[in-house]
Amino acid sequence: MDEMFTKASNGFREIRAVGVHVKNGFRICTNGVSQDVNSSHFKTRYHPPFLPESESKLQPIEVGKKSAAWKAVDHHVMDNFIVGVGSGSTAVYAMERLALRVKEEGLKILCVPTSFQSRQIVKQLGLSLTDLEEHPQVDVAIDGADEVDYNMTLIKGGGGCLTQEKIVSSCSQNFIVIADHRKDSKELGQNWTKGIPIEVIPMAFVPVQRRLEKLGGTPVLRMAIAKAGPVITDNGNFIIDWKFSEVREWTVINQTIKMIPVFRQNRT
Numbered sequence: 157m158d159e160m161f162t163k164a165s166n167g168f169r170e171i172r173a174v175g176v177h178v179k180n181g182f183r184i185c186t187n188g189v190s191q192d193v194n195s196s197h198f199k200t201r202y203h204p205p206f207l208p209e210s211e212s213k214l215q216p217i218e219v220g221k222k223s224a225a226w227k228a229v230d231h232h233v234m235d236n237f238i239v240g241v242g243s244g245s246t247a248v249y250a251m252e253r254l255a256l257r258v259k260e261e262g263l264k265i266l267c268v269p270t271s272f273q274s275r276q277i278v279k280q281l282g283l284s285l286t287d288l289e290e291h292p293q294v295d296v297a298i299d300g301a302d303e304v305d306y307n308m309t310l311i312k313g314g315g316g317c318l319t320q321e322k323i324v325s326s327c328s329q330n331f332i333v334i335a336d337h338r339k340d341s342k343e344l345g346q347n348w349t350k351g352i353p354i355e356v357i358p359m360a361f362v363p364v365q366r367r368l369e370k371l372g373g374t375p376v377l378r379m380a381i382a383k384a385g386p387v388i389t390d391n392g393n394f395i396i397d398w399k400f401s402e403v404r405e406w407t408v409i410n411q412t413i414k415m416i417p418v419f420r421q422n423r424t
């Protein structure tokens with residue numbers, strides 16, 4: 157995996173961010189593991205854009221995330237693009253940069269959100285919204301990730317937004333993943349220990365858990381924090397976090413999980 161380096165303005169402490177550029181070859185998955193097929197990477201040393209005084213107080217990791225996100229937008233978004241915008245804290249920086257470029261350069265772009273969160277942020281920033289019904293073909297999708305291994309297999313869905321993210325990225329000509337050094341692993345599970353997020357329709361969570369148990373590991377229903385009961389996704393579904401203890405052949409696992417009938421239902 158190629159890496160992108162950034163320099164934090166505060167104290168010149170070096171932060172390593174991983175910039176993964178996956179070209180037209182991203183495969184949609186129904187669980188939280190995504191794997192590319194024809195990947196190409198970019199590698200550069202990137203100096204973050206000028207940070208105002210207030211932003212120099214950002215934690216170094218946030219400076220790195222922001223720099224990587226800005227770079228992704230600066231290098232991969234052009235005028236008249238349909239842009240898929242991801243979810244999570246890193247994607248927010250990308251949306252902020254999009255808004256700045258629209259303001260400063262007069263770019264005409266339309267954003268396809270991947271969650272309630274990203275839709276709200278797009279609106280708050282004054283960016284123009286669209287959807288896959290209006291624009292089923294997306295030029296570029298920009299998103300974060302929870303973990304990236306050396307084969308560029310991703311874990312996504314830590315924030316519960318995996319399904320829409322995958323649908324949007326699967327419709328995109330290019331898919332750009334921004335991940336800071338904490339997400340950069342040799343093997344999946346090394347840094348992200350919460351398991352692989354799998355979205356499942358509520359009536360099927362027990363049978364799915366049982367099927368997953370047969371594959372090994374421990375599937376855990378994700379519980380809400382400020383609500384009694386499970387987390388409910390933007391699609392009205394549950395999430396199972398499948399904790400695994402050994403390195404897997406993720407392509408095979410991905411196919412195996414997709415063959416569980418409920419996931420076919422989940423995708424339609």
Ligand SMILES: O=C[C@H](O)[C@H](O)[C@H](O)COP(=O)(O)O
Nearest residue numbers: 244245246300313315316317
């Ligand atoms: O469901 C959430 C998404 O897959 C996010 O892209 C992922 O969790 C990374 O989020 P963050 O940028 O906040 O680490």
